[in-house]
Amino acid sequence: MAAGTNIALLEASERAERRRFLALPMPALLLTAVICIVPVGILFWVSFVGPEGFTLENYTRILENPGYLKILRTTFSISITITILAILLGFPLAYYISTLPDRAAAICLGLVLVPFWTSLLVRTYAWLVLLQRQGLINDFFLWLGVIDEPMRLAYNRFGTTIGMLHIVLPFFVLPMFAAIKSLDRDWLRAAANLGASPVRAFWTVLVPLTIPGLVAGALLVFVYSLGFYVTPEILGGGRVTMVAMKVQQNATIYADWGAASSLALILLIITLAIFFGIERVLRRQRGGGN
């Protein structure tokens, strides 16, 4: 009897405690609800409402006009290119930093972070100074005599990709570095001890064990790239239209928010689908591994 009462009491107190713990994240949850879920809900709502009530006009427009498909394609292909480049550049960098002594590693991470703390606009304009027709790079190569005509580096997709890559790179390097750093070095030593060359140890031990960090970093970079506005606007010279730019355009050329919110919503849905798709694959892999 006494034991039964105790269990009931303990369970009650556990429930109470759980409720109290729930109160802790409440402010954050409420804030998220207010600044994220409510506006997205409103976006969803207005995209289906026209002057005469319910309408699919904002969605049929996107389906009927091939321009929108082109914009979505541009947005995703730029984001994928940037994600791949970020992995190719960021992985070796993160790995190299992780092998450095603490002091040197701190300095290197600082160097990764400094541009991260600089305004996005400033960095974008800095690239313009470097890449434009009479910019530093063209001037230098013209002076060397390597080229006779300035190269078109800015105001196109090339310039946009470089500018965006520079901005997103820290978002890949940091989680990647954390993943590599938290890896138990004994695994690598064990591999060496068993006769694996450093290259083999890298591919068969380090890479598989740091995949979660790589995916986290790559997803961060990819999703962040999808929403770019300022950099393609400035470095694209009008040739590169990404979804965010079209959203802004639609908000001004049509008399209502619906035309803009439908496009924003489509981007959000595709992004979420990709996000959950990747997560699903990862989870299955991890499950299979056990």
Next chain:
Amino acid sequence: MNSGSSKQGIWKFGAPAAAVVALLSGGALAADSLTIANYGGSYGEAMSKAIWQPTAAELGIEIKEDSLNSLADIRAQVTANAVQWDVGELTVDECAQGAREGLFEPLDYDVIKPRGYDQAALQPTYILDNTASYVVGWSTKKFGADGPQTWAEFWDVEKFPGTRGMRNSPAQNLEAALIADGVPLDKLYPLDVDRAFKKLEEIKPHIAVWWTSGAQSAQLVKDGEVDMIGIWSNRMQAVIDDGAEAQYTYQGGLLIPDCFFIPKGSTKVDLAMKAIAVAASPEIHANIAQYIPISPVSSEAFNTGKIPPERAKLLPASPENLKVQVWTDGDWWAEHGAEVQERWSNFIQE
């Protein structure tokens, strides 16, 4: 168009009359205030010094200034029945759009008594005020004084090899393309959209930059990024005043005026009407040209003695320059803007 004497008459009695009305309406004079809204920034500052402060002084009221981004701001206030601005200023296509949507109060031209304005400048719910022009500009470093003098020459890539820039918008560029294709200025509207886009396809490979903001266009000229450019005259003049090696011509320029209106539901319509009357009077209206290279649209403003002839030469709406340019048809753009804009964004992508 009005005689000089009536001009004097109004302005002798206008201010005291306003003061009397203000007193009769009950409030203390100091309590009378208006809020105006325009694009702000350096333009807003110039408008404040040139137009709104003198207007406030003339009427003996306080004028507060706010800034807006587009017609959407007006629409939001009017539809929410929460109008905070008594006088607004936007570009002509947005004014025409606002008028179509019924977002403005009707203007009373018996109160405003406009002088020197074209009939087209005086719309039922808005009145044109200042104007800039979309013109052909070129680098004098590259071409000296002999840059492209018309849109047709701007399109002539053999006679004028080099990089080009244009505004990333169908507005003004469709007109420019049609003028380049030989359409006379007075036959421009309604625009032949297909013909314009066909002509634009020709120049597209030679456009290095499609600029999106006035500031960006100025930077392109300053940095020598483009050898030729379709650009707003006020930006070009400012950059030349700043020492850039560039020149431009008003030949075939597209005049893009701003306009004043009273948002529907303003609680101070009568006072706002009087403020517009003062702001649009040639004497005050002429002030703007002293601050920025923007042109008053009233021809009488050029007769006030406030605009020296050498300054007038640089202004888009001076009687001399007007002869070789054409006014943007705001109504056409209000009607076709969205559809043409969609076509433009398909055209511009590679």
